[in-house]
Amino acid sequence: MDSDSLQAFQNELICSICMNYFIDPVTIDCGHSFCKPCLCLCWEEGRAPMRCPVCRKISAKSDFNTNAALKKLASLARQTRPQNINNSHNICVLHKETKELFCEADKRFLCGPCSESPEHMAHSHSPMGWAAEECRKVYKLLDYTQTCNSFNQTSLQDYVSLRKVIITIQYQKMHLLLHEEEQLHLQALEREAEELFQQLQDSQVRMTQHLERMKDMYRVLWETCHMPDVELPFFCRADLAEMQKPQPVNPELTSWRITGVLDMLNNFRVDNALSTEMTPCYISLSEDVRHVIFGDDHRSAPMDPQGVESFAVWGAQAFNSGRHYWEVDVTHSSTWILGVCRDSTTADSSILIDSDETFLLISSKRNNHYSLSTISPPLIQHVQRPLGRVGVFLDYENGSVSFFDVSKSSLIYDFPPSSFSSPLRPFFCFGCK
Numbered sequence: 001m002d003s004d005s006l007q008a009f010q011n012e013l014i015c016s017i018c019m020n021y022f023i024d025p026v027t028i029d030c031g032h033s034f035c036k037p038c039l040c041l042c043w044e045e046g047r048a049p050m051r052c053p054v055c056r057k058i059s060a061k062s063d064f065n066t067n068a069a070l071k072k073l074a075s076l077a078r079q080t081r082p083q084n085i086n087n088s089h090n091i092c093v094l095h096k097e098t099k100e101l102f103c104e105a106d107k108r109f110l111c112g113p114c115s116e117s118p119e120h121m122a123h124s125h126s127p128m129g130w131a132a133e134e135c136r137k138v139y140k141l142l143d144y145t146q147t148c149n150s151f152n153q154t155s156l157q158d159y160v161s162l163r164k165v166i167i168t169i170q171y172q173k174m175h176l177l178l179h180e181e182e183q184l185h186l187q188a189l190e191r192e193a194e195e196l197f198q199q200l201q202d203s204q205v206r207m208t209q210h211l212e213r214m215k216d217m218y219r220v221l222w223e224t225c226h227m228p229d230v231e232l233p234f235f236c237r238a239d240l241a242e243m244q245k246p247q248p249v250n251p252e253l254t255s256w257r258i259t260g261v262l263d264m265l266n267n268f269r270v271d272n273a274l275s276t277e278m279t280p281c282y283i284s285l286s287e288d289v290r291h292v293i294f295g296d297d298h299r300s301a302p303m304d305p306q307g308v309e310s311f312a313v314w315g316a317q318a319f320n321s322g323r324h325y326w327e328v329d330v331t332h333s334s335t336w337i338l339g340v341c342r343d344s345t346t347a348d349s350s351i352l353i354d355s356d357e358t359f360l361l362i363s364s365k366r367n368n369h370y371s372l373s374t375i376s377p378p379l380i381q382h383v384q385r386p387l388g389r390v391g392v393f394l395d396y397e398n399g400s401v402s403f404f405d406v407s408k409s410s411l412i413y414d415f416p417p418s419s420f421s422s423p424l425r426p427f428f429c430f431g432c433k
Contacts, residue, residue, distance in 0.1 A: 013074045022074035026064035030057040093183045101125040107172045185256050196251045251382050255410035265325040273326035273426050278311040315426030318343040327389045335431035336363050343423040359401040359415050
């Protein structure tokens with residue numbers, strides 16, 4: 001069959017109302033066919049008399065049986081559509097093969113190798129086309145004749161059942177898309193890490209070579225310094241000033257966007273989570289950033305490193321249940337501390353923040369280099385430092401505290417799950433310089 005003939009044949013399987021392949025088709029008195037739900041809705045809008053949407057002939061009845069042959073042909077045509085074959089979402093990220101099977105247990109499309117893996121081997125699988133047609137059977141849940149003629153409680157119950165099915169299908173699609181995005185994210189992170197490891201190795205080699213050259217230079221200079229004054233100027237090394245120390249590699253990973261994460265977090269948004277009252281204090285970090293000390297005078301800060309004048313802001317309320325999300329603008333401050341602390345610590349004027357129930361993200365500057373770190377556990381964050389708003393998400397019941405770069409919709413850090421035993425209060429401290 002040539003392409004023109006095939007196209008003409010496929011056009012005969014399209015409903016003239018919705019302009020898609022038939023679903024539950026019926027043939028009325030005049031011989032024209034339509035999707036049963038499309039026809040019922042059309043007649044509901046037009047009221048009596050019930051006319052054919054194509055030829056306008058009056059139909060003597062409103063209830064018709066499904067045209068089984070036409071339904072079968074429409075189903076076959078639907079399965080051979082190009083978009084069902086050449087869809088990039090139907091290609092397995094791991095095996096680069098088309099996903100042709102549907103896992104009944106996990107409600108996911110799989111390729112052949114994935115279906116034979118230990119994770120899915122014991123599950124029941126069905127061809128993609130068959131699974132799709134099974135989903136379309138949900139339209140039979142509605143009694144379209146009653147929908148066209150009258151509204152009753154049964155039709156509403158059927159419609160609710162239909163809505164449950166199609167909403168479940170949409171979430172399954174989202175799970176599939178997010179799973180694919182997750183795999184791409186992890187693969188990109190792995191590639192970037194390999195490149196950084198190679199850069200660090202190359203930097204180590206350069207530093208070792210530089211050290212050897214410095215040793216040779218030191219020996220030459222030592223010998224030169226013992227020469228007579230009249231000879232010394234002739235042996236000055238002109239290349240000494242040109243010898244530069246190799247620049248170290250800054251192992252910083254890209255912050256990848258996570259689809260929909262901010263939409264989800266904003267469902268738990270807390271307005272004015274931080275108080276408007278700022279308390280002047282002097283803040284100091286240990287060299288290894290394992291603990292923070294702040295207080296209201298110089299004596300509260302240790303001598304080494306020197307305290308930095310700052311302002312602290314506590315939360316307007318403490319949280320002992322639920323989920324809460326708030327954002328803090330760090331645009332105009334390069335040195336800051338942000339997170340949640342145990343509520344009992346707020347009564348002290350000078351405290352050491354290193355308790356088990358303290359979850360802080362710290363931006364600090366050392367040797368003209370800004371770094372991002374956390375305490376409990378102490379960990380340097382090798383990701384790009386946020387320059388705008390930082391989001392904090394507290395899930396009290398699940399013992400979770402997370403930080404997000406709002407401008408990039410990316411995760412900065414998620415503390416390991418903990419068990420909270422006391423109320424937690426938001427905390428923000430920013431330096432004046």
